[in-house]
Amino acid sequence: IIFKNQNHTLKLHLSKIFHEFFLNFFFGSEFVIGSAALRVLAFGVFLLNLSMVYHSTLVGTDKIKNLSYAVLVATITNILLNIFFIPLWGILGAAIATTISYGVLLIWVAYSAKEFIDFKGELKQTAKFILASMVFFLIAFAFRTTPLPSLLKVVIITAVAIICYA
Numbered sequence: 001i002i003f004k005n006q007n008h009t010l011k012l013h014l015s016k017i018f019h020e021f022f023l024n025f026f027f028g029s030e031f032v033i034g035s036a037a038l039r040v041l042a043f044g045v046f047l048l049n050l051s052m053v054y055h056s057t058l059v060g061t062d063k064i065k066n067l068s069y070a071v072l073v074a075t076i077t078n079i080l081l082n083i084f085f086i087p088l089w090g091i092l093g094a095a096i097a098t099t100i101s102y103g104v105l106l107i108w109v110a111y112s113a114k115e116f117i118d119f120k121g122e123l124k125q126t127a128k129f130i131l132a133s134m135v136f137f138l139i140a141f142a143f144r145t146t147p148l149p150s151l152l153k154v155v156i157i158t159a160v161a162i163i164c165y166a
Contacts, residue, residue: 037095044099046133047106054109057116066112074105136161 058067078101085093139160143153 034091037091040092040095040099044095044102047099047102051102051106051109054106054113054117057113058109061113061116063112067109070105070108070112073108074101077101077104 055067058064078097081097081100082094085097087093089096140157143157146153148156
């Protein structure tokens, strides 16, 4: 079930690598300063993608009330953290608050769905997926500062992504 989100996560990891290029290309050079926030949010979206599996489980088993509580708690967490983090760190603080709230959401919905999902099998699959993501991220991060031409970096990183997620 979790692997249905691999396409989105692959795009997410590619956006991590090319965050400055992405921001500059689509929004202009004045937005490149937000690249650190984009990296933090990319991890948050990864957590949000994982939580969607459990969202679907809760909806499919008519446990919408549990899902509603999870969303409410995550929203309150996000608001409270934003109150503290934005004055300290600006847009990066907002990204951190959002990522933490996505983590809270994931934990809540996973716990709520535990009676409907075989977590032993799911945890093994999830661990493999997270390990592949970390390997890809580390390799991509290492290539970020290599003196290779940009097009060659894109080709190599894309090949690594295909290998990691195959």
